[in-house]
Amino acid sequence: xxxxxxxxxxxxxxxxxxxxxxxxxxxxxxxxxxxxxxxxxxxxxxxxxxxxxxxxxxxxxxxxxxxxxxxxxxxxxxxxxxxxxxxxxxxxxxxxxxxxxxxxxxxxxxxxxxxxxxxxxxxxxxxxxxxxxxxxxxxxxxxxxxxxxxxxxxxxxxxxxxxxxxxxxxxxxxxxxxxxxxxxxxxxxxxxxxxxxxxxxxxxxxxxxxxxxxxxxxxxxxxxxxxxxxxxxxxxxxxxxxxxxxxxxxxxxxxxxxxxxxxxxxxxxxxxxxxxxxxxxxxxxxxxxxxxxxxxxxxxxxxxxxxxxxxxxxxxxxxxxxxxxxxxxxxxxxxxxxxxxxxxxxxxxxxxxxx
Amino acid sequence: xxxxxxxxxxxxxxxxxxxxxxxxxxxxxxxxxxxxxxxxxxxxxxxxxxxxxxxxxxxxxxxxxxxxxxxxxxxxxxxxxxxxxxxxxxxxxxxxxxxxxxxxxxxxxxxxxxxxxxxxxxxxxxxxxxxxxxxxxxxxxxxxxxxxxxxxxxxxxxxxxxxxxxxxxxxxxxxxxxxxxxxxxxxxxxxxxxxxxxxxxxxxxxxxxxxxxxxxxxxxxxxxxxxxxxxxxxxxxxxxxxxxxxxxxxxxxxxxxxxxxxxxxxxxxxxxxxxxxxxxxxxxxxxxxxxxxxxxxxxxxxxxxxxxxxxxxxxxxxxxxxxxxxxxxxxxxxxxxxxxxxxxxxxxxxxxxxxxxxxxxxxxxxxxxxxxxxxxxxxxxxxxxxxxxxxxxxxxxxxxxxxxxxxxxxxxxxxxxxxxxxxxxxxxxxxxxxxxxxxxxxxxxxxxxxxxxxxxxxxxxxxxxxxxxxxxxxxxxxxxxxxxxxxxxxxxxxxxxxxxxxxxxxxxxxxxxxxxxxxxxxxxxxxxxxxxxxxxxxxxxxxxxxxxxxxxxxxxxxxxxxxxxxxxxxxxxxxxxxxxxxxxxxxxxxxxxxxxxxxxxxxxxxxxxxxxxxxxxxxxxxx
Numbered sequence: 022x023x024x025x026x027x028x029x030x031x032x033x034x035x036x037x038x039x040x041x042x043x044x045x046x047x048x049x050x051x052x053x054x055x056x057x058x059x060x061x062x063x064x065x066x067x068x069x070x071x072x073x074x075x076x077x078x079x080x081x082x083x084x085x086x087x088x089x090x091x092x093x094x095x096x097x098x099x100x101x102x103x104x105x106x107x108x109x110x111x112x113x114x115x116x117x118x119x120x121x122x123x124x125x126x127x128x129x130x131x132x133x134x135x136x137x138x139x140x141x142x143x144x145x146x147x148x149x150x151x152x153x154x155x156x157x158x159x160x161x162x163x164x165x166x167x168x169x170x171x172x173x174x175x176x177x178x179x180x181x182x183x184x185x186x187x188x189x190x191x192x193x194x195x196x197x198x199x200x201x202x203x204x205x206x207x208x209x210x211x212x213x214x215x216x217x218x219x220x221x222x223x224x225x226x227x228x229x230x231x232x233x234x235x236x237x238x239x240x241x242x243x244x245x246x247x248x249x250x251x252x253x254x255x256x257x258x259x260x261x262x263x264x265x266x267x268x269x270x271x272x273x274x275x276x277x278x279x280x281x282x283x284x285x286x287x288x289x290x291x292x293x294x295x296x297x298x299x300x301x302x303x304x305x306x307x308x309x310x311x312x313x314x315x316x317x318x319x320x321x322x323x324x325x326x327x328x329x330x331x332x333x334x335x336x337x338x339x340x341x342x343x344x345x346x347x348x349x350x351x352x353x354x355x356x357x358x359x360x361x362x363x364x365x366x367x368x369x370x371x372x373x374x375x376x
Numbered sequence: 377x378x379x380x381x382x383x384x385x386x387x388x389x390x391x392x393x394x395x396x397x398x399x400x401x402x403x404x405x406x407x408x409x410x411x412x413x414x415x416x417x418x419x420x421x422x423x424x425x426x427x428x429x430x431x432x433x434x435x436x437x438x439x440x441x442x443x444x445x446x447x448x449x450x451x452x453x454x455x456x457x458x459x460x461x462x463x464x465x466x467x468x469x470x471x472x473x474x475x476x477x478x479x480x481x482x483x484x485x486x487x488x489x490x491x492x493x494x495x496x497x498x499x500x501x502x503x504x505x506x507x508x509x510x511x512x513x514x515x516x517x518x519x520x521x522x523x524x525x526x527x528x529x530x531x532x533x534x535x536x537x538x539x540x541x542x543x544x545x546x547x548x549x550x551x552x553x554x555x556x557x558x559x560x561x562x563x564x565x566x567x568x569x570x571x572x573x574x575x576x577x578x579x580x581x582x583x584x585x586x587x588x589x590x591x592x593x594x595x596x597x598x599x600x601x602x603x604x605x606x607x608x609x610x611x612x613x614x615x616x617x618x619x620x621x622x623x624x625x626x627x628x629x630x631x632x633x634x635x636x637x638x639x640x641x642x643x644x645x646x647x648x649x650x651x652x653x654x655x656x657x658x659x660x661x662x663x664x665x666x667x668x669x670x671x672x673x674x675x676x677x678x679x680x681x682x683x684x685x686x687x688x689x690x691x692x693x694x695x696x697x698x699x700x701x702x703x704x705x706x707x708x709x710x711x712x713x714x715x716x717x718x719x720x721x722x723x724x725x726x727x728x729x730x731x732x733x734x735x736x737x738x739x740x741x742x743x744x745x746x747x748x749x750x751x752x753x754x755x756x757x758x759x760x761x762x763x764x765x766x767x768x769x770x771x772x773x774x775x776x777x778x779x780x781x782x783x784x785x786x787x788x789x790x791x792x793x794x795x796x797x798x799x800x801x802x803x804x805x806x807x808x809x810x811x812x813x814x815x816x817x818x819x820x821x822x823x824x825x826x827x828x829x830x831x832x833x834x835x836x837x838x839x840x841x842x843x844x845x846x847x848x849x850x851x852x853x854x855x856x857x858x859x860x861x862x863x864x865x866x867x868x869x870x871x872x873x874x875x876x877x878x879x880x881x882x883x884x885x886x887x888x889x890x891x892x893x894x895x896x897x898x899x900x901x902x903x904x905x906x907x908x909x910x911x912x913x914x915x916x917x918x919x920x921x922x923x924x925x926x927x928x929x930x931x932x933x934x935x936x937x938x939x940x941x942x943x944x945x946x947x948x949x950x951x952x953x954x955x956x957x958x959x960x961x962x963x964x965x966x967x968x969x970x971x972x973x974x975x976x977x978x979x980x981x982x983x984x985x986x987x988x989x990x991x992x993x994x995x996x997x998x999x
Contacts, residue, residue, distance in 0.1 A: 043813070045813075045817030045831055046830060049817065050816065050831075051749045051816045051817070052816050052817065059749075062745055065746035070740065073736035076732070076736060077729075080729070080732050083707045086711075087711050088710075088715070091713050092716075092717070093714040093715055094714075095714075099647060099908070100648050100712055100713045101648075101712065105652035105653065105705075109704070109708065110655050110701070110704075110705075114700075117700045118697055121694070121696055121697070121739070124693065125690050125693055128689050128742075128743040128745055128746070129686045132686045132689065132744045133686070135745055136681065136682035136685075195517045195518065195612065197677060197752060199820070201818035202818070204748070205677070205747070205748020205749040205751070206748055206749075206751060206752070207679060208677050208679060210612065210678065210679060211612055212611050212613055213613075215679035216679075234830070236818065236820050238753065238820045238821075240515070240518060241518060243438035245823060245824075246824045247827075249827075326827060346438040347438065347439065
């Protein structure tokens with residue numbers, strides 16, 4: 022009996038695991054909503070799926086009946102030629118209209134709710150919400166906090182349980198900003214600024230390891246597939262301390278170890294022309310041509326895709342083209358020896374604002 | 377003039393096809409060219425699936441993948457699906473309305489050659505420095521930024537083939553309006569003819585916006601204009617609008633003929649007239665009309681604002697209603713019928729669940745707020761392959777089996793047909809069903825690879841395996857075609873035994889003048905009505921008389937060829953190649969000289985004399 026219960030439990034868990042795996046990863050899947058927006062959209066998905074499964078069920082029943090019942094048995098049979106049936110035809114016109122209305126009403130309501138960015142444009146400081154300016158570039162993302170005066174790249178940091186308003190723009194070709202688990206996407210156009218909002222749920226963020234995956238969803242060139250970014254969703258207090266730590270970096274941090282110091286020297290000769298190591302947003306957008314590296318040592322990926330290890334940093338700098346074809350970094354700096362790469366990687370991995 | 381019965385050498389046959397203005401031969405040309413491009417696009421699809429079978433694959437490079445992906449979409453839509461659909465329209469529609477040809481046989485040939493040269497031009501990009509790589513939608517910011525001549529090939533090739541499609545559509549419209557046999561009222565037209573009619577109207581209104589977009593992009597890329605250059609005051613969202621004002625009706629241009637083919641198939645193999653004929657016609661027209669009102673649902677995430685998104689969401693959902701009407705009408709056509717599961721019927725029957733699946737995801741996508749999640753993911757990829765493969769391609773395969781005897785006078789092998797069907801259907805669902813989930817799990821579309829550890833591995837592998845099933849299915853079909861052509865067992869007028877419409881009342885293949893005497897149409901399913909009254913043939917509506925036929929002409933070929941040559945000149949002019957300008961001028965000269973020749977040379981065609989027609993009947997060697 023006991024064994025049976027145990028088996029039952031195991032099978033229950035395995036079914037649960039199967040269902041959950043059928044829903045994808047908690048940090049990536051639209052089927053594991055981790056915020057108000059994704060929740061709303063998931064609701065619409067469920068509603069529409071429900072209606073559609075109903076439609077499919079009706080069609081399937083008729084379909085099976087027809088296919089089984091009306092097979093030709095006798096080659097000489099001539100069935101009655103029916104013109105149609107007004108009652109039936111009205112029935113399958115009206116019912117779909119009603120079903121679609123059931124879906125249309127919440128759709129329209131949600132469209133307007135999701136487009137409500139009024140709070141973003143109000144004058145003065147934003148207290149109850151965070152505003153982020155997203156700028157997409159060929160294969161990397163920049164996140165600017167205009168209220169806080171800081172800039173970061175590749176890894177967006179946001180507080181949980183708070184509305185985060187985004188304004189989106191692209192500096193080269195069209196991209197699309199998407200954090201599947203947290204909400205639907207919006208395009209970053211070259212022509213205009215798009216605005217929308219998301220909210221990151223505290224509990225769900227924990228389940229996802231506080232790190233959501235972000236994607237570029239619009240074809241933008243060879244490395245479109247590799248234009249990933251990450252979102253660190255943390256509590257308000259942690260966010261505040263991150264912000265103040267970032268703000269404390271007024272000028273480039275000095276490396277401590279000898280190797281890192283050597284790396285910093287190389288950096289200021291070869292890299293600083295494009296990559297900033299201070300988080301200020303005072304420099305104009307046009308001058309910010311490459312990811313800001315102020316807190317590079319605390320990020321989870323190299324170039325958005327590689328594991329965050331020193332070896333990968335070295336490999337990336339040695340030949341970025343191998344990892345992101347068509348990127349804008351290749352060839353912008355002199356070839357480096359292994360020793361130089363080692364020093365540079367040591368320096369970069371040490372770029373941290375928090376301990 | 378009857379060269380039909382004689383055996384001809386290869387050269388003579390080739391010349392015959394190069395100069396033909398006969399709608400049946402042009403149909404065969406469309407079938408061969410479309411079939412060829414279908415295989416090319418299919419190979420590209422296989423490369424895509426091989427590349428995505430495992431994460432971090434390097435079967436093809438990132439840049440090459442984008443070219444393959446772009447060309448797969450462009451080829452399948454413009455060079456495979458449309459011409460194949462045109463093949464059936466050309467082969468069947470004039471017969472269905474009891475006409476001796478289309479209204480403008482010369483223009484019909486011109487349409488084909490323009491499409492053909494446009495397609496060849498586009499595909500030559502593979503050998504001349506790289507194919508277009510900005511997606512079949514070729515969104516402006518990326519297309520303008522794209523290096524090399526890839527996108528130029530796209531812009532010029534599609535303009536040339538687009539003219540061909542447009543004049544083809546106009547030709548069909550005029551044919552259906554003017555050339556119906558006595559008694560063939562609009563509401564007695566077979567559904568396939570109706571779908572040709574509505575589709576042609578869609579072509580008439582949808583292709584000009586595409587041409588405008590392509591011309592603007594051509595000016596941007598080749599002649600230094602700035603329509604889409606944001607820094608110079610241009611706007612890229614305009615391209616999206618122009619493209620989708622064409623692009624959405626385009627999918628109906630593809631699917632409506634598919635509906636037509638299936639409507640015929642259901643009626644024939646259920647031995648029953650189409651259920652709710654008038655509502656079917658009404659639904660066709662309504663879908664065609666609404667098809668123009670919904671383009672912005674491809675742009676829900678572009679940032680058009682909530683009002684636009686809400687309106688287009690509701691408009692899009694509305695299309696679900698007429699489509700639903702059609703599905704139920706087809707089901708009830710079979711209901712109470714005597715259903716025989718031939719190969720075309722198997723395709724038709726399996727089309728219903730496949731297309732319903734694609735249709736319901738369409739309604740899901742229409743829900744704008746939820747679409748923010750689906751947009752540009754594999755969910756969309758799954759959706760449009762469900763409607764295009766599950767609808768259009770199944771219809772083309774059904775049509776191939778159904779109309780093969782009418783076009784070539786011999787049946788395709790049923791056993792092999794059923795093998796193709798089974799493999800293809802299994803492969804299709806295996807490939808695309810799982811992709812819905814890939815999209816929802818967070819996989820964007822048009823990615824050349826994906827990183828491991830995101831939960832995409834198994835599903836992608838399944839999808840790739842499915843693609844191979846489809847490929848094998850198509851190979852079996854090709855073998856089928858070769859084997860049956862070699863055996864060449866001739867068939868009579870009505871090889872399926874249950875033909876209902878006029879095309880089944882005449883020999884397979886029909887004589888080049890189609891109808892010796894125009895038939896008298898006494899109702900819907902004209903031939904069926906006669907059969908039910910025990911007659912073997914249609915009642916003629918006219919006495920036997922001279923038949924006026926058009927002469928063959930080589931000019932359509934040269935008109936298209938000239939544009940083809942000129943396009944090279946226009947494209948390489950940008951590189952300051954000294955030969956570019958002369959080539960462009962020569963090309964245009966060829967085109968205009970051919971047009972001039974056509975205008976000044978009086979070509980009154982020829983007459984088949986009454987005596988010849990009577991003689992043939994007497995000797996029993998008709999056709």
